[in-house]
Amino acid sequence: MTSAGWIFMVCSIGGVLALTAFCFYRVLTTPAATTHMHAPLDIDTHDLNT
DSSP states (O other): OOHHHHHHHHHHHHHHHHHHHHHHHHHHTOOOOSSOOOOOTTOOOOOSOO
16 A cells, blocks of 8 residues: 555544544533433333233
């Protein structure tokens, strides 16, 4: 493989790894929610009806 091929491969793999690391960082460092939304307990899903 030529040196241009190596440079292109290293840059493309480095770009993909950098983007993956950035996305993981953004997802794992989200601020905590101020309120937690919960579903009401009286929802009838009809899954216990026989």
